[in-house]
Amino acid sequence: MNLDLTTEDSEFRSQVRAFLRDNLTEELADAGRLVTSVFIEPQFSLPWQKILHAQGWAAPAWPVEYGGTGWSEMQRYIFASECARAGAPSLSPMGLAMVGPCIIGHGTPEQKAYYLPRILAGEDYWCQGYSEPGSGSDLASLSLKATSDGDDYILNGTKIWTTHAHHANMMFCLVRTRFDGKPQEGITFLLLDMTLPGIKVDPIITLAGEHEVNQVFFDDVRVPKAGRLGAENDGWTVAKYLLEFERGGGSSAGLEASVGRIRALAQRDGLLASDPGFTSRLAAAEIGLEAIKITEQRVSSALSSGGNPGPAASMLKVQRTEMMQRIDTLGVEAGGTYACVEQLDARQPGSNIDAVGPSDRVTLVPRYLNNRAASIYGGSNEVQRNIMAKMVLGL
Numbered sequence: 001m002n003l004d005l006t007t008e009d010s011e012f013r014s015q016v017r018a019f020l021r022d023n024l025t026e027e028l029a030d031a032g033r034l035v036t037s038v039f040i041e042p043q044f045s046l047p048w049q050k051i052l053h054a055q056g057w058a059a060p061a062w063p064v065e066y067g068g069t070g071w072s073e074m075q076r077y078i079f080a081s082e083c084a085r086a087g088a089p090s091l092s093p094m095g096l097a098m099v100g101p102c103i104i105g106h107g108t109p110e111q112k113a114y115y116l117p118r119i120l121a122g123e124d125y126w127c128q129g130y131s132e133p134g135s136g137s138d139l140a141s142l143s144l145k146a147t148s149d150g151d152d153y154i155l156n157g158t159k160i161w162t163t164h165a166h167h168a169n170m171m172f173c174l175v176r177t178r179f180d181g182k183p184q185e186g187i188t189f190l191l192l193d194m195t196l197p198g199i200k201v202d203p204i205i206t207l208a209g210e211h212e213v214n215q216v217f218f219d220d221v222r223v224p225k226a227g228r229l230g231a232e233n234d235g236w237t238v239a240k241y242l243l244e245f246e247r248g249g250g251s252s253a254g255l256e257a258s259v260g261r262i263r264a265l266a267q268r269d270g271l272l273a274s275d276p277g278f279t280s281r282l283a284a285a286e287i288g289l290e291a292i293k294i295t296e297q298r299v300s301s302a303l304s305s306g307g308n309p310g311p312a313a314s315m316l317k318v319q320r321t322e323m324m325q326r327i328d329t330l331g332v333e334a335g336g337t338y339a340c341v342e343q344l345d346a347r348q349p350g351s352n353i354d355a356v357g358p359s360d361r362v363t364l365v366p367r368y369l370n371n372r373a374a375s376i377y378g379g380s381n382e383v384q385r386n387i388m389a390k391m392v393l394g395l
């Protein structure tokens with residue numbers, strides 16, 4: 001695969017750069033650069049999504065008929081990479097990168113017409129109700145009960161680790177509609193409104209002191225059947241399809257931008273830049289990233305023609321998250337004395353970062369700590385290796 005830019009690609013890059021220069025405010029760029037969590041807060045991601053949507057650029061990977069851009073894989077990579085370089089806030093993947101493609105693949109014409117424009121415009125903010133206490137890796141054992149009652153299901157049970165449920169007005173949710181037979185054959189996929197009576201969201205505060213994940217309780221919650229995606233008891237097919245987008249969507253452009261910042265940081269410090277151990281580890285990470293980039297482009301071409309990532313999603317999930325953790329380790333090394341936990345408070349946009357050190361160092365340790373979770377969420381890397389053994393190697 002040729003990763004060199006053609007003249008058209010260079011022109012496209014100039015166009016993206018000009019757009020970012022004109023539209024990405026300092027406040028949004030600060031928020032994008034200083035984020036250390038799984039997702040950036042919607043107070044920053046949604047305004048940026050609205051700006052992109054006005055330009056028609058909110059969902060580059062969607063098929064054109066649903067609001068995609070029709071860009072080539074290289075153009076999509078250039079866009080992601082320029083956004084990461086400029087510090088643009090990343091958009092929440094739950095709507096645009098996860099449930100959106102799933103609605104495109106499995107929704108009725110009415111569901112597509114209603115939800116897709118709202119997802120593009122950022123009118124709905126989504127969370128993912130898959131995991132339950134005791135049902136994480138063994139997701140098919142989930143037990144949130146949905147009892148059929150006329151045009152509705154009545155839900156009772158709980159979901160856990162629900163990222164940004166406290167911000168979301170919509171959830172895509174796996175429920176149990178049948179308790180006998182194979183566990184996978186009794187699951188249904190629902191799109192539900194988080195403001196329905198009987199839903200309670202309790203915060204879970206992480207070791208880093210942050211509120212990102214939650215436990216969500218359902219007590220006789222009446223959900224219209226019109227929100228069901230796919231057939232009753234066939235939710236496992238839809239759930240797996242969505243997981244391929246969760247694991248295989250996105251890009252490593254943010255990682256590339258991080259490596260660039262670490263290289264610049266090491267060069268400023270002088271000593272590290274001439275340390276052969278550090279420089280060879282950094283170079284190895286850069287080479288690994290090139291390989292990931294090529295795999296992403298292969299997957300990305302399947303997405304733009306309306307397909308799904310397939311088992312390559314598991315490979316990408318493992319490669320990206322392990323690379324992310326390698327890069328975080330290099331970052332802490334390069335950050336040296338500035339990369340200390342006491343600087344957590346300085347991450348807030350608008351705070352006086354220069355009082356404690358350059359902004360690129362402030363996030364190094366919190367990012368390192370938070371990204372330990374990356375090899376767990378979205379399905380642990382051990383489980384992804386099991387999937388690859390079965391689906392790719394046929395073991």
Ligand SMILES: Cc1cc2nc3c(=O)[nH]c(=O)nc-3n(C[C@H](O)[C@H](O)[C@H](O)COP(=O)(O)OP(=O)(O)OC[C@H]3O[C@@H](n4cnc5c(N)ncnc54)[C@H](O)[C@@H]3O)c2cc1C
Pocket residue numbers: 038127128129130131132134135136137138160161162163164213373376377378379380381382383386
């Ligand atoms: C920060 C964060 C955000 C999250 N956000 C969401 C969210 O928004 N929505 C949601 O639904 N879920 C979310 N999750 C949950 C996440 O998907 C689960 O944590 C994950 O699937 C693992 O499940 P578990 O925590 O129950 O661990 P377990 O399944 O109990 O696994 C424990 C350990 O055993 C290993 N293991 C388990 N089974 C096997 C096996 N068969 N072979 C080899 N090793 C195995 C695992 O790899 C892991 O190391 C989030 C998790 C985190 C950490």
